Amino acid sequence: MVSLKVTIIDRKGEAGKLCAEGCGVDWTQEENRNLARQNLRGFFGDRVQVEFLDLDAPSTQEAFQDIARRVQDNNLLLPLLVVNGEVRISGFFDFRMLRDMVEVAGELGRG
Numbered sequence: 001m002v003s004l005k006v007t008i009i010d011r012k013g014e015a016g017k018l019c020a021e022g023c024g025v026d027w028t029q030e031e032n033r034n035l036a037r038q039n040l041r042g043f044f045g046d047r048v049q050v051e052f053l054d055l056d057a058p059s060t061q062e063a064f065q066d067i068a069r070r071v072q073d074n075n076l077l078l079p080l081l082v083v084n085g086e087v088r089i090s091g092f093f094d095f096r097m098l099r100d101m102v103e104v105a106g107e108l109g110r111g
Contacts, residue, residue, distance in 0.1 A: 003054050004048040006040065006098075008033075009064065010079035011055045024092025027052060028073045039095055040102060048102065 010027045025032050033052050042050045043068060053060040055078065061068045067087065070076055075089035081098060083105040 004044060005084050005100055006050045006102055007047060007064075007082040008036070008050075008052045008079055008098075009055050009060065009067065009082060010052070025077070025094050028054075036095060036098060038041055040101060044102065044106065047106070 006025045012028045023038060025036075027036075030092075033050075037050045038048055053064070054070060055061070055064075055071065061070065064082075067080065067082065071080070076087070079089075079091075079093070080087055081089040081093055081101055083102055086105070088105065090099040093101075
């Protein structure tokens with residue numbers, strides 16, 4: 001039973017443009033996405049579902065209309081970490097921050 005839906009939204013080709021010093025993780029790279037899946041599955045098991053979406057893809061813009069609009073209108077930084085439909089991080093984040101935010105969301109969902 002999936003109780004935590006984790007979505008990382010980014011734009012392909014834009015990773016690293018704002019932080020050449022290596023801030024966060026380049027979520028457009030398949031290797032990093034696979035490591036995130038493994039890390040989260042190891043910690044949360046089958047309770048977590050992880051997806052990675054390109055904000056420029058029409059299907060992403062349609063499924064996440066509100067978030068796409070907020071990115072454009074409010075200049076939210078990419079990548080975005082969305083857990084169960086709520087934006088948890090806007091801007092660069094690493095594996096530890098990803099896991100911490102998913103853990104908090106899971107704890108909040110239990111009560």
